[in-house]
């Protein structure tokens with residue numbers, strides 16, 4: 001396969017602005033009504049690779065991933081997931097992706113067992129397949145013994161692991177995880193990163209966002225550096241790092257970007 | 263994809279039936295409240311009835327049969343019996359419920375008719391009274407009882423004379439009045455409370471807690487989500503409406519006992535009345551669910567939803583009070599097209615025995631049409647990231 005054929009997801013000039021409410025304006029002490037959250041972001045990811053979106057708080061990572069997962073529509077630009085446009089065919093795109101972000105919650109009232117079945121059904125997963133995957137994922141993330149405990153009574157880490165399992169009910173080709181290890185203890189974080197590596201070996205395409213440099217260095221094949229909604233650098237990890245640590249490199253890019261603006 | 267709508271509905275049901283508090287608030291409470299309130303009201307009416315005990319009632323008798331000597335004795339309540347003929351003017355004057363009078367007209371030659379029985383004509387006694395006048399009603403009951411006793415002893419085959427009574431009150435006046443003026447508003451309020459305990463937490467709550475976003479990243483269409491929500495909320499709310507309805511149906515006999523047992527007046531409704539009532543309740547419920555769902559989808563959180571629904575609640579309450587200030591239920595086409603007012607008027611008409619099938623049908627059609635429009639709006643809202651992810 002050529003590199004072109006390997007491309008699973010392609011973002012092209014994604015742009016998103018938010019209109020601020022008066023209250024938001026006051027909180028953020030800005031006079032402008034419009035906030036440009038993401039400004040012309042392009043990148044592509046391939047089969048069997050982990051792509052890291054690196055950026056500080058407010059850089060536009062979550063907004064970018066929400067556009068990829070069709071939760072919000074880009075003002076302009078588009079993204080193709082296995083050739084399907086997030087703007088034109090959002091429902092089809094959602095069949096292909098597994099999306100995880102902290103704003104997606106699971107209902108406290110239900111048990112992991114119920115929720116896994118419920119979301120499998122919404123994804124059109126056949127029942128047998130659902131049971132097989134449930135056994136597999138619950139075992140993998142140690143959810144099994146809590147299968148009948150209501151979400152309300154699960155620990156934060158267990159909730160996060162359940163959210164991951166639920167986002168993967170349909171064995172998606174593209175896995176989009178927003179800050180997947182945030183708030184997890186080291187052991188749980190390790191389970192998650194191990195799982196993502198495994199998925200990479202299985203040929204999945206994974207996009208994750210993070211502000212943790214070491215995570216990018218350990219896990220990602222390619223990286224995009226997002227600063228103030230713009231893609232400041234994007235490429236193979238070694239290319240972008242260019243001999244420096246990711247942290248040092250990031251601040252270099254950051255300085256350059258900010259300097260260029262002034 | 264009907265499967266997704268079903269999945270959403272099943273989830274909502276599982277959520278609902280797994281929550282005892284919710285179950286109690288929406289299903290048990292409304293019916294129980296109505297039953298208790300209306301049963302109490304029933305005994306209140308009984309008391310009103312017994313208050314008429316020591317008032318004197320004038321009994322005018324036309325063509326007093328020669329053999330009838332019991333009249334002046336009159337029973338416990340005092341009756342003043344006067345033999346005299348009366349005209350239509352006197353009968354009409356009974357419409358004034360403050361006139362304590364009963365008018366009795368025997369047919370000419372009553373005695374010979376009774377003697378000839380069972381051959382020949384059945385003797386027909388006309389008795390005029392106003393059932394909203396408690397003393398007159400009581401006198402009427404006593405008179406008919408005495409009449410029946412007297413003549414069943416007289417002949418072997420008691421002449422089942424048609425003791426026709428002519429109630430000069432508007433039909434079932436007291437009962438129907440109480441029912442028709444108070445009940446519609448009470449019903450709508452109970453329906454409202456049923457919807458309020460369901461829709462805001464199911465829609466604004468899911469939005470607030472971020473659980474609806476998890477649904478939005480599945481391949482399910484937004485319209486399926488909207489429809490699944492409205493349908494399940496409607497089913498559950500209908501359960502609450504049904505509970506109110508059962509409460510009414512069960513307390514009706516208590517009301518009837520209170521009125522009918524003592525004063526020969528029954529708040530009596532036909533099966534068609536009950537059916538119409540049920541349909542009006544259901545269609546009103548659908549519309550309520552859809553409207554409250556829209557407000558809940560717009561709201562930031564459950565609390566906000568409560569605030570937003572309050573004006574609607576007040577408005578509906580106000581509309582519910584209108585029958586108090588009106589005479590008879592209005593019957594016009596325009597009325598059946600105004601949401602909520604149409605339901606209130608339809609229920610008022612049903613309770614006051616003035617149900618008109620066409621009016622009920624237009625009310626139903628209008629409510630269903632408004633509901634459909636509201637569901638369409640709701641789908642648009644689920645589609646809008648502005649609405650769903652407002653900060």
Ligand SMILES: Nc1ncnc2c1ncn2[C@@H]1O[C@H](COP(=O)(O)OP(=O)(O)O)[C@@H](O)[C@H]1O
Pocket residue numbers: 018019020024035036037055056057058059060061062063064651652653
């Ligand atoms: N719904 C919204 N309304 C207004 N501003 C928003 C909204 N969502 C995000 N933003 C703004 O857009 C910018 C990017 O946010 P986000 O994508 O969440 O950043 P990150 O995930 O990288 O921390 C931030 O300045 C944030 O305040």
Ligand SMILES: [Mg+2]
Pocket residue numbers: 061062063178
């Ligand atoms: Mg973020």
